[in-house]
Amino acid sequence: MINAFTGLWKTSGYFRFGIVAVVFAVVMVVLSFFSPYKPMESYAVAADAPPSLENWFGTTSRGQDLFWQMTFALRNSLAFGIITALLSRIIAIFVGMYSGYKGGWFDKVLMSVNDSFVIMPVLPILLLLNFLLRDQMNWFYMSLMMALLGWAWDARLIRSQVLSLKERVFSETAVFCGMPTRKIIFREHMPYVLPVLFSTTINNLLWSIGMEVTLSILGLTNLNNPTIGVVIFWANQHQAMISGSWWWVAAPVIVTVFVFTGFYLLSVSINEFIDPRTRLRMKGGAA
Amino acid sequence: MTFKHVFNKNFGKYLLGRVGQTIMVIIIGITITFIIPRLAPTNPVELKIQQMMVSGANIHPEAIKAFREAMNDIYGLKGTLFEQYVNFWSRLSRGDLGPSIFSFPRPATDIIMKAMPWTIGLLLSTSVISWIFGNLLGGLAGYQSNRRWTKWAELAANSIRPIPYYIFAFILLILFCFVWPLFPTMGAYDPGMDEEWMNPVFLLSVLHHTFLPALSLVLTGLGAWLLGMRALVSNIISEDYVQYAEVAGVKKKTILYQYVMRNAMLPQITGLGMSLGGIFSGALITEYVYGIPGMGQLSYRAIVGFDYSLIMGVSIFSIVGVSVAVLIVDLLYPIFDPRVRLN
Numbered sequence: 001m002i003n004a005f006t007g008l009w010k011t012s013g014y015f016r017f018g019i020v021a022v023v024f025a026v027v028m029v030v031l032s033f034f035s036p037y038k039p040m041e042s043y044a045v046a047a048d049a050p051p052s053l054e055n056w057f058g059t060t061s062r063g064q065d066l067f068w069q070m071t072f073a074l075r076n077s078l079a080f081g082i083i084t085a086l087l088s089r090i091i092a093i094f095v096g097m098y099s100g101y102k103g104g105w106f107d108k109v110l111m112s113v114n115d116s117f118v119i120m121p122v123l124p125i126l127l128l129l130n131f132l133l134r135d136q137m138n139w140f141y142m143s144l145m146m147a148l149l150g151w152a153w154d155a156r157l158i159r160s161q162v163l164s165l166k167e168r169v170f171s172e173t174a175v176f177c178g179m180p181t182r183k184i185i186f187r188e189h190m191p192y193v194l195p196v197l198f199s200t201t202i203n204n205l206l207w208s209i210g211m212e213v214t215l216s217i218l219g220l221t222n223l224n225n226p227t228i229g230v231v232i233f234w235a236n237q238h239q240a241m242i243s244g245s246w247w248w249v250a251a252p253v254i255v256t257v258f259v260f261t262g263f264y265l266l267s268v269s270i271n272e273f274i275d276p277r278t279r280l281r282m283k284g285g286a287a
Numbered sequence: 288m289t290f291k292h293v294f295n296k297n298f299g300k301y302l303l304g305r306v307g308q309t310i311m312v313i314i315i316g317i318t319i320t321f322i323i324p325r326l327a328p329t330n331p332v333e334l335k336i337q338q339m340m341v342s343g344a345n346i347h348p349e350a351i352k353a354f355r356e357a358m359n360d361i362y363g364l365k366g367t368l369f370e371q372y373v374n375f376w377s378r379l380s381r382g383d384l385g386p387s388i389f390s391f392p393r394p395a396t397d398i399i400m401k402a403m404p405w406t407i408g409l410l411l412s413t414s415v416i417s418w419i420f421g422n423l424l425g426g427l428a429g430y431q432s433n434r435r436w437t438k439w440a441e442l443a444a445n446s447i448r449p450i451p452y453y454i455f456a457f458i459l460l461i462l463f464c465f466v467w468p469l470f471p472t473m474g475a476y477d478p479g480m481d482e483e484w485m486n487p488v489f490l491l492s493v494l495h496h497t498f499l500p501a502l503s504l505v506l507t508g509l510g511a512w513l514l515g516m517r518a519l520v521s522n523i524i525s526e527d528y529v530q531y532a533e534v535a536g537v538k539k540k541t542i543l544y545q546y547v548m549r550n551a552m553l554p555q556i557t558g559l560g561m562s563l564g565g566i567f568s569g570a571l572i573t574e575y576v577y578g579i580p581g582m583g584q585l586s587y588r589a590i591v592g593f594d595y596s597l598i599m600g601v602s603i604f605s606i607v608g609v610s611v612a613v614l615i616v617d618l619l620y621p622i623f624d625p626r627v628r629l630n
Contacts, residue, residue, distance in 0.1 A: 014445070112308065115613075116315040118561060121605045123571050125323060127590045128598060132324070153561070210451030214572055217453055218587065232457070241465055253458060257450055264449030 008273055015269035021262020025074060028255075032071035039072040039226050040064070051247050058247035061238045066231075066251045073226040074255065077209050080139050080227065084208035085201050087147035088154070092200070095151070096158025097185045097193070101166060111159075117152035125149065126211065130220040137222065142215075146208050154200040158193055165189050195274045202267035206260055213256075228252050298621060309614045316606040320599060321375055325368065332358040334593055361385055362595050379603070385596035387589075395600040398585065403604070405475060405581030409497060409573070410566045413504035418559050420505075421512025426548045428513060429520025430539075441517065444510035456503045456576045463499055470499045473578035500577040508562075515558065519551035552623055560616030563609050 008015040037044045043063035051058040057066035099110040129145055130137060162185075165171060174184045209228070215221050216229025223230055231252040235241075240248040332355055359365045362385055363374050378385070384395040428437040447455065464472045471477075476492040483489050523529060524547060532542050570583030578584070582601055589597035 112311050112315065115308075115610075116312045116319065120316055120319065121586075121602055121609075124586045124590065124598070124602060124605070125320075127571075127587065128324065131590050131593070206449045206451070210453065213451045214453050218575070218591075232454075241461060249457075249461065253454055256454055257458075260449040260451070261446045265445055268445055 004273065008269060012269040012272075014265040018262045018264075018266025018269060021259050022266060024262070025078065025259050028071045029075045029078065032068075032075045035068045035071060037065060037068050039069065040224050048245050050245075057251040058245070060234065060248050061240070061243070061245065062234070066248065069226055069231060070251055070255055073228050073231050073252065074259065076139070076225060077212060077227045077229075080143050080212055081205040081209040083140070084143040084146045084150070085205040087144060088151040088204055088208075089197070089201055091147065091151040092154040092158060093193075093197070096155035097162050097189065099155075100159035100162030101181065101185055101189070103166075107159075111156075114152045114155055117149065118156070120149065122149045123211070123214065126215060127218065127220060130215055139222070139225070142212070142221065143208065146211060150204060150208060154204060157196055157200060161193050161196055162189055165192055195271060198274075199267055199271050202263060206264060209260075228256050301621075302618065305614060305617055309610050312610050313607055316610070317379075317603055318372075320602040320606070321372060324595065324598065325371075330364070332362065332364060384600040384603070387594055387597050395594075395596040398597065399582070399600050399604055402580060402582050402585045405579055406566070406570045406574070406583060409501060409579060409581065410504070410570050413501050414508060414559070414562060414566065417505045417508030418512055418555075418562075421509040422516045422548070422552070422555055424509070425513040425516025426520050426543060426551065429517040429551075430524060430543050430547065432517075432521055437517075440513065444513045447507060447510045448514065452503075452507055453572050453576065455507055456500070456573060459499055459503050460576060471496055475579045496577075497579065500573050500579060504573060512555065512558075516548075516551060516555060519554060520547055523547050523550055549623070553620075556616060556620060556623060560613040563612040563616075566605075566609065 009019070041064065045055060045059050045063055045065050047059060047063040048061050049055055049059045055065050055067065057070060059065055060069070095110055095114060099107045099114075126145065126149065130142070133141070165188075171184065171188065174188055179188075212221065212227060213229035213232070216223070216227055216233050217236070219233060221227070221230065223233060232249065235245075235248040235252070238245075238248070240246070335358065336351060336355065356365075363371055363378060365371070366374070382396060384399075386392040387395045387398055424440060428440055431437055450458075460472065463469045475496050476482075476489060477496075480489055480492060529542060529546060532546055537546075570581055571587055572583070573579065574581045574583035575587055582605070585597065586601040588594070589601060
């Protein structure tokens with residue numbers, strides 16, 4: 001494990017960048033618990049101050065310190081993304097693995113439902129639900145909703161993996177030995193599916209945070225709970241770009257790009273590491 | 288490859304199966320869009336009545352009752368859920384989605400038809416452009432994975448890919464509309480112009496306004512296709528038949544285009560079909576950020592204004608449009624893949 005880490009650190013620039021971004025995100029999240037201000041407290045500091053030693057990211061027109069606000073925003077957005085990704089993983093794994101393994105009419109029915117979800121216009125539906133349930137909406141319901149809408153594509157990927165695994169000799173051996181289906185799926189096939197699962201989890205995490213940003217921009221989430229999208233929403237609301245307080249827009253945008261790109265590059269480098277063919281190429285051998 | 292080769296008896300069976308599946312997917316999708324708004328605690332008719340009451344009108348209770356019945360009738364909310372469902376399909380089969388609320392009594396179909404060309408023009412063209420160029424670049428990048436340009440292209444694609452589309456569009460907007468004002472911030476053409484597609488001045492204005500949204504879509508799409516294709520190609524070039532061709536001295540170009548990319552194409556074609564599914568979600572943000580009067584903008588306005596018929600209409604149009612697009616892509620499959628053709 002430690003060997004893998006140092007090996008990756010030495011060979012992969014993506015990995016180094018990713019680790020820096022993760023450390024940054026973790027530090028921000030931890031700092032949020034020690035914030036001197038409440039998340040959305042107005043006029044706690046001087047309004048409209050550009051970035052300085054005192055206010056690292058500047059302050060908003062509502063007198064909020066952007067640095068501390070971003071620590072809350074990052075925490076909330078990440079928590080939201082992680083919960084959504086985990087919930088949708090549960091559905092994707094069950095649907096993908098069972099329907100791939102069982103085949104037949106079971107597979108046909110599940111895949112029809114799956115394809116209906118794939119082509120469903122997710123964003124309009126989310127908008128509608130958010131609009132309808134705005135009063136009862138909290139971030140947990142929202143992540144539940146997004147999990148229910150966001151599993152289908154990944155289930156299809158997992159299924160295609162299982163389809164090819166099913167044809168291998170060891171699956172047949174397991175069946176002949178009388179191994180129950182559940183065990184074959186989770187003991188024998190799961191390890192092969194893990195790399196795909198890992199990369200789809202990261203993608204789903206980024207997707208759900210992106211969706212949350214979109215919904216917040218449109219003003220359809222709880223606007224008193226800072227997330228990355230909510231910070232941008234208030235900046236737009238106060239026309240930060242036109243009034244010249246560029247830092248209000250720059251802080252969330254730069255932090256998001258940095259953290260998102262870092263997470264993604266980290267997952268890319270780990271995936272490449274897991275794939276033995278690329279590992280060989282990295283070591284200079286013939287693939 | 289002749290016509291007969293592709294469209295043999297097996298293909299007929301395949302066609303029938305796929306069309307049947309598409310119809311089923313459409314029915315399930317539309318049923319879900321029928322159910323979701325009805326699960327909501329808000330009733331559009333009651334909302335409308337509430338709005339009327341708030342605006343201070345003093346209305347007789349009898350009038351309200353009559354109004355409620357009339358509205359329920361118009362929006363297909365009369366009777367039990369099952370009766371509503373049957374009624375819904377019979378109206379849909381006649382192409383009747385009911386009138387729009389905020390431009391009453393214009394039919395929703397009419398409004399959608401007017402917005403549709405914008406979205407299809409912008410989203411379909413950018414999807415196809417980014418698919419073609421992304422795959423070409425990705426193929427080259429996978430084949431020449433040690434060149435410097437491929438490393439840079441990969442880095443660029445990998446960095447853009449995880450950024451939420453809204454933020455990416457927003458960054459472009461800030462850079463090219465505020466910091467370096469090359470493009471106008473809002474609208475699909477200069478204000479005060481008539482939609483005359485034959486007028487070159489109008490066309491130029493449209494191009495000027497839609498360049499930035501198109502760029503944002505092409506760049507995000509291009510990166511994703513490039514990465515996918517590169518991964519596929521770098522897997523395929525280690526296979527025996529490619530090595531054999533190389534040893535046998537087959538031209539590099541022939542190997543890449545005829546042997547490698549042709550094989551790598553298949554999952555990408557499926558991907559194209561699937562990505563069309565994201566078109567309407569993508570359209571919403573693009574059109575919102577850049578102010579293009581298409582389906583996305585329309586669905587946003589419909590949802591915020593709780594325009595029931597319009598919401599249903601937009602969802603149904605996008606479900607049908609996308610599943611038909613996926614079907615067409617699937618039916619083109621045998622042309623690219625000889626294995627599917629044989630089975």
